[in-house]
Amino acid sequence: MNARHWARAGFRHLRWYLRELTGEAEYDRYRERHLSRHPHTPVPTRREYEVLRTLHRETHPQSRCC
Numbered sequence: 378m379n380a381r382h383w384a385r386a387g388f389r390h391l392r393w394y395l396r397e398l399t400g401e402a403e404y405d406r407y408r409e410r411h412l413s414r415h416p417h418t419p420v421p422t423r424r425e426y427e428v429l430r431t432l433h434r435e436t437h438p439q440s441r442c443c
Contacts, residue, residue, distance in 0.1 A: 396402040411420050
């Protein structure tokens with residue numbers, strides 16, 4: 378394996394980690410779930426998804442210690 382291969386693999390892992398850390402990959406998982414469960418309904422845009430997610434968090438608060 379050469380240096381280019383390792384650089385690409387490292388970049389892919391870093392990109393995956395940052396997407397998971399920032400929550401960006403969450404929309405992709407939601408989109409896949411939505412398409413498999415509701416194939417005939419339109420998929421909400423990323424912005425619509427964020428609004429729905431925020432509303433859900435506000436109406437279903439979780440207890441926190443701090």
